[in-house]
Amino acid sequence: MIMLRSNYRRRSLVVLAPALFLVELGTTLIAWRDGWLSEKARAWRDAARAGSTVREGRELVEANRAIDDAEMIAGMDFRLSGISQVDPPRGTSVADSLLGMWQRVASAVLRLVD
Secondary structure, eight states, X not given: OHHHHHXXXXXXXXXXXXXXXXXXXXXXXXXXXHTOHHHHHHHHHHHHTOHHHHHHHHHHHHHHOOSOXXXXXXXXXXXXXXXXXXXXXXXXXXXXXXXXXXXXXXXHHHHHHO
């Protein structure tokens, strides 16, 4: 969350919100299933308290930005099945397809507004 808030513009986060919600929901379910939900909750608390870190990171990114968010998003890998640190649940391929579609939509929308 800190990385997202530091690196992406607010409008990009709004456009990405449905996909980010899906990923966060899936990660939370995996954390619950695999017994690290308390660590996940601690990460949420840390992200919520990271205001100055986010502001400083955002200023640094804006001062050195080489590409816009649409280009960065278009080049990202949105597949959940590629996360090797966890055992992906059933249905991950469906989520991968939905996230891939959303990636294309988000990138196109951001190109229009940038």
